[in-house]
Amino acid sequence: MSVVGEGSRSTRSVVISPGGTPAGTVRTCKEITCQRTLDLDLVRFTWNIENFSWYKDSRGQAYDVLESPHFQTDDGQYDWVLRLIIHPRPDRPADELCRDSVQIFLHLHNAPRETAHLKCQFVFVRFLHATKEDQTYQISRFREFRRGETWGFRRFIQRNTLFDPKNGFLQSSDRLTVKINLDIIRAIRDEVAKPARNPLLADGLQEGLQVLYKTMPHSDVTFVCSDGSHVKAHKAILSARSPVFAAMLSHDLSEQRTNTIDLKDIPKDVLETFLSLVYTGVSTTLDEHAGSILVLAERYQLTDLKEKSVDALRKKMCAGNAADLLPLADLHNAPELKNEVMEFMVNNHEKIRDTEAFRDFFMTHPALMAQLYERKQESSKRFKMEPPSSPGEHSRNH
Incomplete structure (x- = not known):
């Protein structure tokens, strides 16, 4: 049984504005996944009580409270006893409203620690159709047991219901079968998985591509923005990311001949957000320009960028x-x-x-x-x- 939780830890070189929005450049971003695992001991105990109808009318300490043999985990560290109370004592305040019920309790006789955490399931077996086994039971959630504690149900089943032959609890041999299933937590382990990486990038490349985007060494193509400003890029990166760029820069078109891509409908800040996503998969200004990124992602057939922009627009x-x-x-x-x-x-x-x-x-x-x-x-x-x-x-x- 495992529970998985995800979180993130970032090292930033930023200034936090009064509204809580980072203003500056994110230096690194590290995602961490932690998995919690429960180590369980499973105990399955079956208690067959012969001549059970004898206890219907018989009274006295020997008949009112039945106690099972002790049962243990494989290493013997946890020791349990099951108790069945056929005739609750009406003089006990807690039993006053349970006089017509059969009670069942689990007692933790010994344990390696003061407390034990477990889930327990009580079962009364029914045989309504020949050998076909049916069950009636009540289940507790995971709970804490203290050493020496007794816990169970005071009104588990009506006594007349249990002893009525039509209900199938007593087999033809006059045997009652009681089961208890215990799931005992022995240890809790937290394991930190390897940091998640951008699926577009292999280990160690993301930081390098962030540097490549910021410095643009050996660039070989230039974008022209709506205000006439120029932004440099690399043909290989653009072609690897977009089939449209790949076709544009490999055929005898003006972009290939002049090494210039005219985007006079796109402002410079939008283009910089777009190229940051193309190179590294992340951008601190995506939310601000999500609508424009959707336009560019559709134009250049960048499915991952389109999904990111749609998510940002949905949130806004x-x-x-x-x-x-x-x-x-x-x-x-x-x-x-x-x-x-x-x-x-x-x-x-x-x-x-x-x-x-x-x-x-x-x-x-x-x-x-x-x-x-x-x-x-x-x-x-x-x-x-x-x-x-x-x-x-x-x-x-x-």
Whole structure:
């Protein structure tokens, strides 16, 4: 049995802004996975009680409380006893409401430590269909047992139910079979796995590619941005990451002849975020430029970047930007994001309908509006999908 938890530890060279956002350059980022494993001893004890019907009417200490033989773990360190109380004593306050019940208890006689942690399961075996075994039982969760402690159920089963032959607890030989299953925790082990790496990069390469991206030594291609600024890169890296770049830089095209890629629709800061993701798989400014990264990832067929940008957009989705996200997801082939945005808009129409983004969306995307109407018909929520109100009008209740 194991429980896996994941965390991260980072060493940063940054300044934390009042809002908690790092301002600066992340130097290293290390992900650590820890796995917790429970070492268990399993004890399975079966107790056959012959001539059990004798105890139905017989009274006295010898008949009221039955105690099993001791049973132990393989190493003998844990020693247990099972107790069955056929006739609870009505003079005991705790047993006053249990006089018609059969009780079952587990007693920890000895243990190597003061406490033991375990899960126990009590079982009364039934034979309703010839040799087919059925069971009735109650189960506790993992719990703490102290050495010398007794624990169990005061109202495990009604006495008449247990002794009634029709219920199958007593076999033809007048035998009752009781079982107990113990899962004892002997040790807890925490193991730290090897740090997770970016799947795009082999061990030791990520840091090198971060340096390569920042310094761009031996660059052989130049991007031209919307403001006319130049950003250098490497043909080999671009071609390895994108089939579009690979075709562009290997055929007799202007990009291949001039070693220049014209991106006059892309600002420099967006391109730098894009290239950081292309080279290293990470960027501290992804959230800020997620919409533009989605456009570039679709354009250059970078599936991993597209997934990262969609995740970032999903986290940022709100009433104020949903109407902008829907056409973006539709235009750039992000069907999962589109579906989530449409569902969000249907469920939050009252908050969205008077935003500036929705007013523009309503006028410029009639086909998507029609799809929203269709989604509304499928929704169990009741609202009216109406055009946005005039800028000075307050939202109305429908």
